[in-house]
Amino acid sequence: MAATLKDVALAAGVSIKTVSNVINDYEHIRPDTKQRVMDAISDLGYSPNLSARSLRSGRTGVIGLAVPELSLSYFAELADSTIKAAERRGLKVLIEQTGGDRSRELEILSGPRLQMTDGLLFSPLGMSNEDAEYLNVNFPLVLLGERIFGGPTDHVTMSNVESAQAATAHLLSRGRRRIAVIGAHEGEVIGSAGLRLRGYRQALEEAGVPFDPRLLGYTTLWHRSNGATSMREMLASGVEFDAVFGLNDTLALGAMRVMQEAGRRIPEDVAVIGFDDLDEGRYSLPTLSTIDPGRDEIADTAVRVLQERISGSAGDVPPREFEARFQVIERESSAPSP
Structure with missing residues (x-):
């Protein structure tokens, strides 16, 4: 039997109203409470009703970002750039860590937390070009990184x-x-x-x-x-x-x-x-x-392209590939010899 709102509330130890507020991205929710509710939703496989969250658009205003490891500074700074780019467009970001594990990355592409988002920015590390078929999903998806090229989705990468x-x-x-x-x-x-x-x-x-x-x-x-x-x-x-x-x-x-x-x-x-x-x-x-490598440009482009797919403004345009501009930054460690 499918999990209900009441089941989630009991598992998280909160009221049904609190679960509803989390699903609708109500901003005045304590972070630890929100995390408990999200964990309960994930554990129970609860699928929120998108139309109930937004009768006008059926959207959540939340996008997902799946990265290998936030303890790696690059991905932490990429997440920061993504959050800022999303905020400029009125979006929130839900972050997932995959650990660079292929099975976890495949799980992200079909997991219940996707029901809480309108689309996903996905940076795989364990997957490879042979896994490109798994990117053929029924929700807006933008690929990041250098593991898969020529796949069935928009791709933002670096030079x-x-x-x-x-x-x-x-x-x-x-x-x-x-x-x-x-x-x-x-x-x-x-x-x-x-x-x-x-x-x-x-x-x-x-x-x-x-x-x-x-x-x-x-x-x-x-x-x-x-x-x-x-x-x-x-x-x-x-x-x-x-x-x-x-x-x-x-x-x-x-x-x-x-x-x-x-x-x-x-x-x-x-x-x-x-x-x-x-x-x-x-x-x-x-x-x-x-x-x-153009990290801010990568984040801004990825959020913009994902929003185009969410809104439908990109139409039936085939998958696109975007490459950020780079710059050599000269500092003391390679200063010229005197």
Whole structure:
């Protein structure tokens, strides 16, 4: 038997009126109360009546954002940019974490919480191009990230290859020729690591600098600790390098710490550039050069495109792909030699 409003109220330990207020996105609800109600809705598989929430439009005014991990600074800052972009359009954002787990990502695409939203911004990490068919859903969906290309839905992404090429060219312009990479993924072609590595290799080729596979530092997750571990392994290997390209800022910051502990001066001995333009890179010692991948533009475009699909103003336009503009941000970690 389908769960009722009363069932949700009992499970959450609140009144039926409170459940109704949460479903209708009433703003004066305590966050912990709202979370209990949302958890009860999810656990019971309750499907709210959209038309009851808004007799005029049948919409909730809420969009979903599913990301791998908010403990990764990039996704936390992306969520912040998305919330601001949604607020400018009178929308609220419901955030889900998938942990980058494929089964969890597939569950998000059919879970009961979708009933509480008008559409979904979806950034998968565990899924791949072979899973594109699962994006063929019956609700507005905009894909983010670099795991799936050419799917059946609108897609907002960043210029991974071109921006990584520009990051490498920046280090080359500083006279560096032994450029290590931190964050490579073994065998990856499609995905942030694979695409950024392609840009790195293209820059080397254009500059006539031989590619040396010993300069690739492999990791799994792109956490600071992984960047530190990868750099320790590279230093222990004895391979010579005079620059480091961290495939994200977090990896670069972890690698910088290990190099400084080992007595390597930045940028005198090793020039460093990251990727993502995280806020913490502005305050590291030295400040971190990086790639601004257009995070605010990605969030604004994604919310706008999703709203077009929700309202129907996009009509029957086929799936579209949007690529944000990027910028090289030069800071102390790659300052030119005196």
